[in-house]
Amino acid sequence: MNIREITKDVLYVGVNDRNTDRFEGLWPLPFGVSYNSYIIKGAEKTALIDTVEIGTVRDYIHFVNSETDNKAPDYLVVNHMEPDHSGGIPVVLANYPAIKIVGNRQTISMVKGFYHVDDSRFIEVKDGDVLDLGGKTLKFYMTPMVHWPETMMTYVVEDGILFSGDAFGTFGALNGGVTDTEMETGWYWDEMYRYYTNIVGKYGKFVQKALEKTAGLEIKYICSTHGPVWHDEIGKVVAIYDRLSRYESEPGVTIIYGSMYGNTAEVAEEIGRQLAARGVKNIKIHNASKSNLSYMIADAFRYEGLIVGSPTYSMHIFPPVEQFMIAMETREIKNKVLATFGSFTWASAASGKLKEYAEKMKLEVVDSLDMKQSADETVYEAASRLAENVAAALKCK
Ligand code: FEO
Numbered sequence: 001m002n003i004r005e006i007t008k009d010v011l012y013v014g015v016n017d018r019n020t021d022r023f024e025g026l027w028p029l030p031f032g033v034s035y036n037s038y039i040i041k042g043a044e045k046t047a048l049i050d051t052v053e054i055g056t057v058r059d060y061i062h063f064v065n066s067e068t069d070n071k072a073p074d075y076l077v078v079n080h081m082e083p084d085h086s087g088g089i090p091v092v093l094a095n096y097p098a099i100k101i102v103g104n105r106q107t108i109s110m111v112k113g114f115y116h117v118d119d120s121r122f123i124e125v126k127d128g129d130v131l132d133l134g135g136k137t138l139k140f141y142m143t144p145m146v147h148w149p150e151t152m153m154t155y156v157v158e159d160g161i162l163f164s165g166d167a168f169g170t171f172g173a174l175n176g177g178v179t180d181t182e183m184e185t186g187w188y189w190d191e192m193y194r195y196y197t198n199i200v201g202k203y204g205k206f207v208q209k210a211l212e213k214t215a216g217l218e219i220k221y222i223c224s225t226h227g228p229v230w231h232d233e234i235g236k237v238v239a240i241y242d243r244l245s246r247y248e249s250e251p252g253v254t255i256i257y258g259s260m261y262g263n264t265a266e267v268a269e270e271i272g273r274q275l276a277a278r279g280v281k282n283i284k285i286h287n288a289s290k291s292n293l294s295y296m297i298a299d300a301f302r303y304e305g306l307i308v309g310s311p312t313y314s315m316h317i318f319p320p321v322e323q324f325m326i327a328m329e330t331r332e333i334k335n336k337v338l339a340t341f342g343s344f345t346w347a348s349a350a351s352g353k354l355k356e357y358a359e360k361m362k363l364e365v366v367d368s369l370d371m372k373q374s375a376d377e378t379v380y381e382a383a384s385r386l387a388e389n390v391a392a393a394l395k396c397k
Contacts, residue, residue, distance in 0.1 A: 003178055004067060006221055006229055007159055009041040009136060013048075013063040015056040016173035023084075023171065027198050027294045031191060032173030035060075035084055036225050038163060039067055040156060042133020047075040047102070049154060049163045050225060051088030060088055061095055072096040075123070075131065077138065078103040080151050080165040081110040085225055090115050102131060104142060106150035130157075141213055143167070145206035147199060153214065160220035167210060168237050169226035171195045179221070179229040188227060190298075192237070195226065196244050197301040198294045201331040207245035211238070244301060247334040251396040252282030253305030256296055257341075258289060258318035263374045264311045264343045267383055270375070271307055271341070274387030280305070280394070288320035297327050304396045306336045307386070308354055312344035317353050325357040337393040338363045339386050343371040366393045 004011045014036035023029050035052035037060065046068060052060045064073065076092055076099055079085075089111060092099060101111060102123045111117050125131070127142040137157040144151060147166045154163040170192035177183035200207065222230040222237065230237045253275055259265035265287065272285050284299045300306050310321040317325065338358055342351025351370040358365045367389040369382035 003176070003182065004063070006038070006179060006223065007161070010156065010159060010161055010221075010223075011039045011041075011067045012178045012223075012229065013037050013039055013060060013067055014174070015052050015059045015063070017053060017056055018173055019055075024199070027171075027194070028292055029171060031171065031187070033171050034174045034226055036223065036227075037064075037085075037088075038223055039064065039073065040133060040136055040138070041068075042136035044134030045074040046071070047077055047131070047133055047138065048073045048092070049077050049223070050079055050085045051076070051092055053084045054087035054091075057088040057091045061091060073099055075099065076101050077154050077163075078107050078111065079154055079163055080148065080225060081107055081114070082148060082166075083114065086111070086114060089117070093117065093121065104140075104150060104152055107152070110150055141210075143206070143210035143213065145203045146210045147203055153210070155214075155217060160218045162214060162217065162219050162222050164222050164224045166200055166225050167207065168222050168230060168241055169195055169224040170228075172227055174228065177228070179231050180233045181231050183228060185228060185233060189240075192227070192240060193244070193302055194294050194298040196241065197298045197331070201244070201297065201301060204245035204247060204332070207241060211242055211245070247301070249304035249335060249396055250282070250302055251394070252284065252303030253280055253307060253390060253394070254296070254299040254303050255283065255285045255307045255309070256288055256300070256321065256324050257286070257309040258311060258321040259287065260311060260313075260318070263371070264309050264341070266375050267341050267343070267369070267371060267379065268309050270380060270383040271387050274384045275305075275391060278387060278391040280391055288318070288324055293323060293327060296324050297331070300324075300328060300333065300336075301331075304335075304337055304394050305339075305390050307339045307341070307390060309341040309343075310350040310354060312342065312348060312350040315347065315349040317350045321350075325354065329357060329361055333361060333363070336363055337366055337390055339366050339390050340368040341371070341383070341386065342368070343373075345373055348372075366390060
C-alpha cells in the first residue's frame with residue numbers, strides 16, 4: 001500500500017517539521033507540524049495543491065518527483081500564500097519550468113510580491129471557476145480571511161475532496177499515516193484547539209462564511225494544510241471549527257493570573273477551590289508567567305468562564321497578564337462569563353485596567369475584587385462571592 005495515496009489519483013506529498021521550535025516565531029510546537037501538499041492526477045493534466053515551508057523543500061521535491069514518475073506537474077494551485085505553504089514556490093517554478101500557478105487576483109499579487117514571479121506564470125481564477133484535469137474537475141471557492149485575504153479552497157468534484165487551506169488544520173506532525181483512518185487521532189484534538197484559537201481565532205466570522213459556502217458539498221475527504229487528512233472524523237472536525245468560530249463554549253472555567261510573590265496566586269487558588277466547591281469540575285488555572293500564551297488562549301476560547309487576575313506593576317497590569325488580555329482583544333473574544341481580580345501594595349491600577357479591557361471587548365464583568373497587599377478574611381469572602389457569581393452565571397453546566 002502507498003501510504004501517500006488518499007484516493008487512487010490524489011496523493012499526499014506534504015512534509016513534517018520536527019525542528020522548528022515556534023510556529024510563526026510565536027507558538028510552541030511540542031509535537032511538530034506538517035506542511036501539507038497534494039498531487040491530483042487527471043487523465044490529461046496533473047496539479048499540485050500548495051507547496052511547503054522553504055526549510056523542508058528538498059524532501060518535498062523528492063516526494064513530488066517520485067509520485068509523478070518524474071513527470072512535471074502542469075499546475076500549482078495556491079490556496080494560501082502564508083510562507084509555510086508558499087515558501088516552496090520558487091523551487092517548484094525552477095524545477096518545473098512550464099508549470100502554471102493557479103490563484104486568485106490577490107494570490108497572484110502576493111506571489112509577485114514575495115517571490116518576484118513574472119506574469120507569464122499565472123492563471124487567474126475567480127469564485128466558482130473550474131479547471132479540468134481530464135476526469136478531475138477542480139472547483140475554486142474564495143474563502144477570504146481563513147486565514148489571509150487571498151485564501152481559497154479547491155474541491156475535486158468527482159471525488160468529493162476538499163482542499164481547505166488552513167481551515168480544519170491542526171498542529172502536530174504526521175507519524176506515519178496520513179488519513180485519520182490510519183492513525184490514533186486522540187492527541188490531535190487539543191492541538192487543534194490551540195491551532196485554531198491562536199492562528200485563525202480572530203477570523204471566526206470568515207470561518208462561518210466559508211462553512212456556509214461549502215455546506216452543500218458532498219465531502220469525503222478534507223485535506224487541510226496542517227495535520228491529518230480527515231475522513232472518518234469529518235463530522236467532529238467541522239463541529240469543532242463551527243463551535244469555535246461561533247465563540248461557543250464548553251463547560252468549565254479558565255483562571256489566568258500573574259503573581260510576583262504568591263499573594264495574587266493565593267487568590268487564584270482560593271477562587272479555584274470555591275468554584276470546585278460549587279460543582280464546577282473543569283477548571284484550568286494558568287500562571288501567566290509560566291504557561292505559554294498559546295495554551296491560555298486555547299483554554300480561554302474553549303471554556304465558558306474566564307477569570308483574570310493581576311498585581312499592579314508600575315501602575316499597569318502585570319506584563320504577562322496584559323499580553324493575554326491583548327490576545328483576547330485581538331481575537332475579539334465573545335460570550336464569556338468574565339470576572340477579574342487585582343492586587344496592589346500602595347496604589348491600585350491593575351484591577352481598573354482589567355475592567356477597561358473588558359469594556360473595550362464589550363464583555364460584562366460579573367464580579368471583581370481588589371486586594372491590598374495580602375489576603376485576609378475580607379479577601380477570602382470576596383473570592384468566595386466572586387466564585388459564587390461566576391458559577392451562577394455559567395450556562396454550560
Ligand atoms: Fe499554515 Fe496561514 O498558514
